[in-house]
Amino acid sequence: xxxxxxxxxxxxxxxxxxxxxxxxxxxxxxxxxxxxxxxxxxxxxxxxxxxxxxxxxxxxxxxxxxxxxxxxxxxxxxxxxxxxxxxxxxxxxxxxxxxxxxxxxxxxxxxxxxxxxxxxxxxxxxxxxxxxxxxxxxxxxxxxxxxxxxxxxxxxxxxxxxxxxxxxxxxxxxxxxxxxxxxxxxxxxxxxxxxxxxxxxxxxxxxxxxxxxxxxxxxxxxxxxxxxxxxxxxxxxxxxxxxxxxxxxxxxxxxxxxxxxxxxxxxxxxxxxxxxxxxxxxxxxxxxxxxxxxxxxxxxxxxxxxxxxxxxxxxxxxxxxxxxxxxxxxxxxxxxxxxxxxxxxxxxxxxxxxxxxxxxxxxxxxxxxxxxxxxxxxxxxxxxxxxxxxxxxxxxxxxxxxxxxxxxxxxxxxxxxxxxxxxxxxxxxxxxxxxxxxxxxxxxx
Numbered sequence: 001x002x003x004x005x006x007x008x009x010x011x012x013x014x015x016x017x018x019x020x021x022x023x024x025x026x027x028x029x030x031x032x033x034x035x036x037x038x039x040x041x042x043x044x045x046x047x048x049x050x051x052x053x054x055x056x057x058x059x060x061x062x063x064x065x066x067x068x069x070x071x072x073x074x075x076x077x078x079x080x081x082x083x084x085x086x087x088x089x090x091x092x093x094x095x096x097x098x099x100x101x102x103x104x105x106x107x108x109x110x111x112x113x114x115x116x117x118x119x120x121x122x123x124x125x126x127x128x129x130x131x132x133x134x135x136x137x138x139x140x141x142x143x144x145x146x147x148x149x150x151x152x153x154x155x156x157x158x159x160x161x162x163x164x165x166x167x168x169x170x171x172x173x174x175x176x177x178x179x180x181x182x183x184x185x186x187x188x189x190x191x192x193x194x195x196x197x198x199x200x201x202x203x204x205x206x207x208x209x210x211x212x213x214x215x216x217x218x219x220x221x222x223x224x225x226x227x228x229x230x231x232x233x234x235x236x237x238x239x240x241x242x243x244x245x246x247x248x249x250x251x252x253x254x255x256x257x258x259x260x261x262x263x264x265x266x267x268x269x270x271x272x273x274x275x276x277x278x279x280x281x282x283x284x285x286x287x288x289x290x291x292x293x294x295x296x297x298x299x300x301x302x303x304x305x306x307x308x309x310x311x312x313x314x315x316x317x318x319x320x321x322x323x324x325x326x327x328x329x330x331x332x333x334x335x336x337x338x339x340x341x342x343x344x345x346x347x348x349x350x351x352x353x354x355x356x357x358x359x360x361x362x363x364x365x366x367x368x369x370x371x372x373x374x375x376x377x378x379x380x381x382x383x384x385x386x387x388x389x390x391x392x393x394x395x396x397x398x399x400x401x402x403x404x405x406x407x408x409x410x411x412x413x414x415x416x417x418x419x420x421x422x423x424x425x426x427x428x429x430x431x432x433x434x435x436x437x438x439x440x441x442x443x444x445x
Contacts, residue, residue, distance in 0.1 A: 031380055031381055032318075032380055032381045032382065032383055032391060033315065033318070033380050033381070033382055033383065033394060033396065034318050034320075034383070035383070035444055035445070036316055036318075036425060036444060036445050037113070037425075037443070037444050038113075038425050038426075038428060038429040038432070038442055038443055038444055038445060039111055039112060039113045039425060039426050039429055040111075040112040040113050040429070040439055040442075040443070041093060041109050041110070041111060041112075041426070041429045041430055041433050041439065041442070042109065042110045042112065042439055043107050043108070043109060043110075043433070044108045044109065044110045045107070045108045046105050046106070046107045046108075047105060047106050048103070048104075048105055049096070049104045049105060049106050050104075051102050051103060051104070052098070052102070052104060052187055052188045053187055054187065054188050054189065054190050054192060054193055055187045055190075056183055056184035056185075056186060056187040056188050056189040056190070056192070057184055057189070058163075058164070058180075058184070058189060072294060072405045072406060072407045072408065072419070073407075073408055074355075074362075074407040074408045074409045074415075075355055075357050075409075076408075076409060076410040077408050077409075078357065086111060089111055089426065090108070090109055090110060090111045091280055091281075092279060092280055092281030092293070092295075092296060093109045093111060093279060093280070093281070093426060093427075093430050094106065094107060094108045094109050094279070094280040095107055095109070095277050095278060095279050095280055095430070095434070096277070096278050096280065096283060097275055097276070097277050098182075098188060098192065098275060098276040098277075098278075099274075099275050100194075100272065100273065100274055100275065100304075102193065106280075109430070109433075111426065139366050140349060140351070140365075140366045141332065141335070141347050141348070141349045141366050141367075142347070142348045142349065143335050143345050143346075143347055144329075144345060144346045144347070144348055145344075145345045147202060147264060147265065147266045149346075150200055150266055150344065150345070150346045151200050151201060151202050151266050153309075153310045153312075154312060154329070154377075154395055155329055155346045155348065156199070156200060156309050156310065157169045157309070157310065157311055157312040157329075157375070158328075158329040158330055158331070158346055158374060158375070159175055159197050159198060159199050160197070160198035160199075160268060160331045161175075161177055161181055161195065161196075161197060161198075161301075161373060162191060162194075162195055162196040162197070162198070162270070163181050163182065163189055163191035163192065163195060164181070164191075164333070164369070164370060165177055165178060165181035165370065165372050165373035166329075166330030166331050166370060166371055166372065166373045166374040166401075167181075167197065167301065167373050167374070167375070168312055168374060168375025168377075168397055168400075169199070169307070169309060169311040169312065170311055170312060170313065170314050170375070170397060170431075170435075171311050171435055172306035172307055172308075172311060173302055173303045173305075173306045173307075174300055174301065174302055174303070174434075174435055175197050175300070175301040175303065176298060176299075176300055176301075176314070176375055176397065176400060176431070177298070177299055177301060177373035177400065178297050178298060178299065178372050178373035178400055178401070178402055178403075178421075179278050179279070179282040179296065179297045179298055179299040180282075180297055180372070180402075180403075181299070181372065181373045182195065182276055182278060182299050182301075183278050183282065183283065183299070185282060185283060185284045186283075186284050192276065194272070195273045195276065195301065196270045196271060196272055196273065197270070197271050197273060197301060197303060198268035198269065198270045198271075199268065199269050199271070199307055199309055200266045200267070200268060200269075200344055200346070201266070201267065201268075201269045201309070202264045202265070202266055202267075203264065203265055203266070203267045204262055204263070204264050205262070205263050205264075205265060206262050206263075266344045267344070268344065271303050271304060271305065271307065272303070272304045273301045273302065273303060273304070274302045274303060274304045275301075275302045276299060276300070276301050276302075277299060277300045277302075277434045278299045279296040279298070279299075279427075279430065280296075281293050281295060281296030282296040282297060282298075282299075294360065294402055294405065294419060294421065295359040295360065295421060296421070297400065297402045297421050298400045298421050298423075298427070298431075300431060300434045300435070302434075312375060312377060312395055312396065312397050313394075313395075313396050313397070314396065314397050314423065314428060314431060314432075314445075315378075315396025315397060315398050315423070315428075315445060316398065316423055316424065316425055316428050316445050317378060317398040317422070317423075318380075322353070322356060323353040323356060323361065323378065324352050324353060325350055325351070325352055325353070325378070326350065326351065326353055326361065326363065326365070326376050326377070326378055326398075326399070326420070327348070327349070327350040327376070327377055327378070327379070327395075328348075328349065328365070328371075328374040328375060328376045328377065328401055328420075329346050329347065329348040329349075329374060330346075330347055330367070330370065330371035330372075330373070330374035330401070331345075331346065331347065331370045331371070332347040332367060332368040332369070332370045332371045333368055333369040333370035334368045334369070334370075335347050335368075336370065347371065349365050349366055349367065350365070351363050351364055351365040351366075352364075354417065355417070356422070357422075358422070358424060359421065359422050359424060360419055360420070360421060360422060361376070361399055361419065361420040361421075361422055362407065362417040362418075362419055363417065363418055363419075363420065364417065364418060365401075365418050367401065367403075367404075367418055371401060372401055372402060372403045373400060373401065374400070374401045375397040375399075375400060375401075376397065376398060376399035376400060376401055376420045377395045377396060377397045377398060378395070378396065378398055379393055379394070379395045380393070380394065380396075381393055381394070382394050397423070398422065398423050399420040399421055399422045399423055400420060400421045400423075401418070401420045402419045402420055402421050403418065403419065404416060404417070404418055404419070405417055405418075405419045407419075425445070428442075428445050429442050432445075
């Protein structure tokens with residue numbers, strides 16, 4: 001009964017997601033993924049940095065209370081700030097790389113072909129930092145526990161980070177998550193020393209009713225030969241065909257009993273991270289005027305070995321119309337046991353976008369601790385072919401869930417939102433460079 005109810009819920013969700021992500025009719029081009037040119041990012045210099053101390057803290061509650069008067073500069077607030085020049089953008093798009101042996105490097109980037117429309121000032125964090133959770137009114141989250149659903153796409157693309165966050169698989173070797181899950185803006189978290197990524201996969205276990213491995217215990221050489229001779233003689237006298245038939249039936253019963261005892265259970269398969277990349281726009285420096293900017297709260301984890309699970313491709317949402325609905329799945333702490341032990345559950349939600357800037361999406365998707373870092377995606381049709389077909393529906397990650405923020409809105413009023421970092425063309429080019437290392441592969445999306 002519960003499974004039937006779950007299927008009905010998922011069918012409803014699928015029907016909702018199939019309806020427009022944007023507010024216009026489905027025949028409009030804004031309902032399609034469109035090709036967009038990307039600015040060219042070229043690495044100009046890489047330098048070795050000192051080994052991090054790993055003293056970063058996940059959340060300083062007492063300090064947050066003392067600084068309660070501060071808030072995030074919202075869209076109206078940003079409009080009063082001077083635009084960001086190319087030098088500052090290049091600084092923000094530079095990055096640090098943390099390797100599994102604890103060493104780290106800094107890489108400077110040169111930005112060419114920048115779209116002048118994407119040079120609005122970043123959302124300076126002049127206020128309450130994220131609290132990583134917020135549920136608005138009635139809880140609208142869907143808890144997916146059925147092993148068939150959580151180990152199949154798209155829910156299987158949601159991964160768990162050993163530092164207590166979520167992430168999304170965007171290639172066979174790369175996971176996108178929030179920067180604050182690895183780095184607090186000043187130093188790497190203690191858990192970043194040996195960070196791991198957990199992917200849900202089905203594990204087959206066999207019940208105790210099957211035949212034990214190895215069969216019957218072997219007899220001694222002399223006794224075995226003697227018994228074998230006696231059985232052969234008896235078989236000749238009494239009809240060997242019947243005995244062979246009975247033995248075949250017994251073997252068949254053993255095989256049936258062994259197969260019916262097998263069960264499948266979803267478990268986390270943990271994989272070590274080879275290296276981690278974080279944009280300099282997130283990292284605080286003495287010369288930085290844009291310390292700990294929420295616009296750059298994202299990081300890329302490269303796994304030590306590729307995985308076979310289907311990943312969700314990265315994308316840039318079309319800018320021709322405002323977004324109205326987004327989706328993301330993660331591992332909210334109030335719905336899962338710590339350390340990925342116990343009955344595994346993926347928490348899925350979708351909601352409308354209340355406000356959006358070039359770099360942030362403000363919404364009221366219900367979420368709790370553990371969901372931060374999840375990949376925010378939308379579902380649009382691909383470009384129509386020459387045959388006149390509508391094009392297939394395709395999900396793409398367009399952002400990273402950052403957490404809960406207090407935001408300064410029009411008139412100086414404070415409002416709270418759950419905020420997601422938006423993947424812009426320059427950020428896509430940066431992440432593409434992190435994955436491929438070749439600018440020629442990152443010219444368009």
